[in-house]
Amino acid sequence: MGTLDKGGVMKRNxxxxxxxLVVALALFCLVSPVDAWNSHGACTKIIISDQExxxxxxxxxxxxxxxxxxxxxxxxxxxxxxxxxGKPGTVTSASAILTNYADEPDWKMDQDLxxxxxxxxxxxxxxxxxxxYGLGWLRFGVAPSRAQYFFDLAGKARxxYGLGWLRFGVAPSRAQYFFDLAGKARxxGDLYWTFRYLARAMHYVQDTTQPYHGxxxxxxxxxxxxxxxxxLMGSATNHHYNLEEYQGAMVARSSPVFVTALQNAPPxxxxxxxxxxxxxxHAAYLGRPVVRELWPLETTFFGDSVNGKDSWLFDxxxxxxxxxxxxxxxxxxEISTPLGRMSSYxxxxxxxxxxxxxx
Ligand SMILES: [Zn+2]
Numbered sequence: 001m002g003t004l005d006k007g008g009v010m011k012r013n014x015x016x017x018x019x020x021l022v023v024a025l026a027l028f029c030l031v032s033p034v035d036a037w038n039s040h041g042a043c044t045k046i047i048i049s050d051q052e053x054x055x056x057x058x059x060x061x062x063x064x065x066x067x068x069x070x071x072x073x074x075x076x077x078x079x080x081x082x083x084x085x086g087k088p089g090t091v092t093s094a095s096a097i098l099t100n101y102a103d104e105p106d107w108k109m110d111q112d113l114x115x116x117x118x119x120x121x122x123x124x125x126x127x128x129x130x131x132x133y134g135l136g137w138l139r140f141g142v143a144p145s146r147a148q149y150f151f152d153l154a155g156k157a158r159x160x161y162g163l164g165w166l167r168f169g170v171a172p173s174r175a176q177y178f179f180d181l182a183g184k185a186r187x188x189g190d191l192y193w194t195f196r197y198l199a200r201a202m203h204y205v206q207d208t209t210q211p212y213h214g215x216x217x218x219x220x221x222x223x224x225x226x227x228x229x230x231x232l233m234g235s236a237t238n239h240h241y242n243l244e245e246y247q248g249a250m251v252a253r254s255s256p257v258f259v260t261a262l263q264n265a266p267p268x269x270x271x272x273x274x275x276x277x278x279x280x281x282h283a284a285y286l287g288r289p290v291v292r293e294l295w296p297l298e299t300t301f302f303g304d305s306v307n308g309k310d311s312w313l314f315d316x317x318x319x320x321x322x323x324x325x326x327x328x329x330x331x332x333x334e335i336s337t338p339l340g341r342m343s344s345y346x347x348x349x350x351x352x353x354x355x356x357x358x359x
Contacts, residue, residue, distance in 0.1 A: 036130065036210035037342060038248020040102035040203055046251070046262040047343045048095055051350060053359070057094035063192045064088040070184050073177060076111040076125075094195045101199035102206070105130065105174075118168060130204065131169040131213045132284040171213075172280035175204035179276040179353070186357040198353055201276050205349050208280040209342040211287035211294060212240040218292040234309035239298050242306055242314050247335055249316035256321070257332040258339060265340040267347035270355060279345045287338055297331040 037043060048054060065071075065081055084100045085092040106126075113125035182197035207213055217225075217236040225232030250258045273279055298306055305312040322328035353359055 036207040036213050036244070037339075038244045038251070040106075040206055041099050042248070042251055043206070043262055043339075043342060044102040044199075044202070044346070045099045046259060047346050048098060049263060051095075051347070053350075053354065054094045054098075057191060057195070057359075060092055060094060060097070060191045060195065062086060062088045062090050062092055063190050065193070067181065067184070067193065071181055074113055074115070076108045076113055078112065079108045082107070092192070094191075097192065097195040098199045098202065101196050102203055104196075105200055105203045115170075128169055129174050130171055130207045132171045132208050132280060133168040133213075133215065171204045171208050171284075172277040175201045175208075175276035175280050175349075177201075178204070179349070179356075182353060183357055186359070194357065194359075198349075202346055202349055205276055205279045205283065205345050206342050208283040209287060209338050209345055210244070211290040211338050212236075212243060214284035214287040215291050216240070218295050220292075221295070231307075231309045234311070235307040238306045238308065238312050239295060242298060242302055242312075243294065243335070245313060245316055246302075246319070247339065249319050250321070250332070253319075253321055255332065257329075257336050261336040261340040262343045265343035265347070267344055267351050270348060270351045273345075273348050273352075276349055276352065279348060283341055283345055286341065290334070290338055293334050294331075297327065297334055300327045301331045 062083060062085065082104075085096055110126040110129040111124070115125050115128050119125050119128040178197045178201035182194050182201060185191075185193035185197055217232065217239070221232065247258070251262070268279075273282070302314050306314070322332050
């Protein structure tokens, strides 16, 4: 950079910024949205195992949905309200509601909708509501000196193009929407819908803790991939899916690293983490640099196929709990941080709900 004058540096920065934006936008267009973390229900069951307060709500009468006046956000045309534990009038528990409906927002609730002219950037309406992509990651995933460089670059973006920090997706406002509806149900004394709406809010908070829901690939690779874009897009999708398949398989096998991460993560202080929206934005922010660590471990553990252009899925049927000192053990440890965040942020959401609704 030393040989360039100030004008030359600015020109080069603008060129680099344009290239980065084009690649990033194209990636957002082409990486299809997937459900975050494999089975919210299975993870939630472990997460709530230390939530003693839930035991006070072990007998809740199932009530029909009567929130037409306040629950007015559009829903997918093929979404059907299900009653898994039994018909209205029968009895369930808060733990069962939270576990059974942790995945409900993935049951066509947010599919086939026209929500935003930009929703194609996240792969459709479900991607739009379940993710929170940000270009703020330009600041992360690079060595400290480069971080300052990209930070300056982003500053110029504001200056020249008025972009600010672009965000794609509305997961934070969806979490907030259902959290507020849980409050309305609580006001009516309807414990069933209090916990069912809370389960939905929880889903969006949990989604944003999956690192690939914050950014599709490491920044360095996005820059390198400019010349071979199809391959970059294919590998980004493979990394995303394989992380989730593997994580689901390891939870199903009760891998101690995964179970411990889900069980033992403490909640945040709600004086700082003040809302479900805050939890989502913060989770996406912290997850983005993790992608840079996950990617090379996935390449080593899964093999080169994960980096291929073609869709490829690791055969999890023969996978076993990691032996110590292996690449798999290192990968497990890296996953355990955002997985612990899934747990921590879920428990923080419960603290917020208890404080707000007196549960
Ligand atoms: Zn989701």
